[in-house]
Structures are given as structure tokens and as C-alpha cells.
Amino acid sequence: SYELAQPPSVSVSPGQTASITCSGDKLGDKYICWYQQKSGQSPVLVIYQDSKRPSGIPARFSGSNSGNTATLTIRGTQAVDEADYYCQTWDSGTVVFGGGTKLTVL
Amino acid sequence: QITLKESGPTLVKPTQTLTLTCTFSGFSLSTTGVAVGWFRQPPGKALEWLALIYWDDDKRYSPSLNSRLTITKDTSKNQVVLIMTNMDPVDTATYFCSYILTNNWFAPWGQGTLVTVSS
Numbered sequence: 298s299y300e301l302a303q304p305p306s307v308s309v310s311p312g313q314t315a316s317i318t319c320s321g322d323k324l325g326d327k328y329i330c331w332y333q334q335k336s337g338q339s340p341v342l343v344i345y346q347d348s349k350r351p352s353g354i355p356a357r358f359s360g361s362n363s364g365n366t367a368t369l370t371i372r373g374t375q376a377v378d379e380a381d382y383y384c385q386t387w388d389s390g391t392v393v394f395g396g397g398t399k400l401t402v403l
Numbered sequence: 404q405i406t407l408k409e410s411g412p413t414l415v416k417p418t419q420t421l422t423l424t425c426t427f428s429g430f431s432l433s434t435t436g437v438a439v440g441w442f443r444q445p446p447g448k449a450l451e452w453l454a455l456i457y458w459d460d461d462k463r464y465s466p467s468l469n470s471r472l473t474i475t476k477d478t479s480k481n482q483v484v485l486i487m488t489n490m491d492p493v494d495t496a497t498y499f500c501s502y503i504l505t506n507n508w509f510a511p512w513g514q515g516t517l518v519t520v521s522s
Contacts, residue, residue, distance in 0.1 A: 332450075339499060339511075345508040383449065383450050392465075
């Protein structure tokens with residue numbers, strides 16, 4: 298079965314750029330979504346189709362996907378961005394999630 | 404505005420069958436391209452996809468849980484039901500449902516419902 302790998306944790310200082318990666322075989326051939334999940338809350342879509350932002354998501358969130366790696370980038374990271382982030386794609390009609398990355402804003 | 408809400412028992416015993424209902428508004432599950440998915444998240448662990456049902460009654464299941472899951476829809480009631488058999492303490496989790504259109508992205512999500520499996 299298809300697998301997506303994410304680093305368990307990423308730390309960033311306020312105002313700096315955070316990058317969260319998601320790796321999978323030929324991932325660049327697929328579309329990737331990113332979800333933000335704050336403690337005790339439901340997931341929220343922050344990036345779809347690799348790099349598009351839903352309305353209401355701040356412009357500091359961006360995404361890319363090429364080769365075997367997709368990246369979620371948060372520029373000018375704020376304390377409110379501290380959360381778990383999950384990548385998600387499709388493989389043979391089934392849904393695949395990465396293991397999640399805990400973003401800590403120190 | 405699309406909303407979804409999960410409901411069901413908060414506590415089930417090992418070996419019992421779990422039945423969860425996702426009640427939604429703001430869309431119809433008879434509209435072409437629409438689907439509803441079920442997911443779960445054990446405490447402190449990652450999201451896991453469970454099942455998906457499409458407007459045309461096509462159904463997809465997680466390969467690892469396929470034998471234990473059944474998903475159905477009641478279009479007239481705006482509900483999707485997930486049945487999971489032979490529950491085990493490792494199935495303790497918050498269960499979510501979500502809307503999706505034409506296999507794109509899942510949004511929005513319901514608030515989730517915590518199910519504990521314990522004797």
C-alpha cells in the first residue's frame with residue numbers, strides 16, 4: 298500500500314519560516330492536501346491541489362509538490378500556527394494520510 | 404453552508420459492533436461527485452481514513468479494516484452510517500466524518516465523537 302512519510306516534529310521561532318515535508322513514491326504525480334489540526338479540534342484544510350489555499354487561510358501558508366516530496370511552508374510563523382499538520386493524497390481510489398508533524402513555535 | 408455532525412455511543416464493550424451516524428446539511432448525497440468520508444484518530448495519534456461513500460453508492464474502505472467496516476447512506480435523511488464490527492480497545496478514538504467533492508479535498512469536517520472501547 299502507498300505510504301506518506303512526515304517528520305514527527307518541526308520547531309520554528311516566531312516570525313521565521315517553517316517547512317514541513319511529506320514524502321512518497323512519485324508523490325509529484327499526485328495531488329496533495331494539507332490539514333491543520335489544533336489541539337482538541339477537527340482538521341482544517343489549509344492547502345489543496347498541492348499549492349492552492351482555501352478562502353480564509355492566510356497567505357503565509359503555501360505548498361509545493363515535486364518528485365517524491367511535497368512541502369508545506371509557513372512564512373512568518375505565528376504562535377497560532379502551532380498545531381499538527383497532516384498531508385493527504387489518493388492512491389488507487391483510497392485515501393492516504395501521512396503520520397502527521399507537530400509544529401512547535403518556540 | 405455545509406455542516407456535518409457525528410453521533411453514536413461513547414462507550415462500547417470489546418467484541419461489540421459500533422454504529423456511528425454522520426448527519427449533514429448544506430448538500431445532497433445524491434448530487435454527482437459528492438461523497439462523505441469517515442476517519443478516526445486514537446488519542447495522541449495520527450488521523451486514519453476508514454471509509455468513503457459516493458453519490459452513486461460506490462463505496463471504498465481502508466484495506467487494513469475492510470473486513471470490519473460497512474458504510475451506507477440514507478439520502479432522504481441526509482445521513483451516512485458507519486458500522487464497525489468486533490470492537491477492541493485499540494479502536495478507542497475520536498471518529499470524524501467529512502464532505503468531499505469529486506475526489507478532491509476533505510472539507511469541512513464534523514466535530515468528531517469520542518468512542519471508548521472498554522469492558
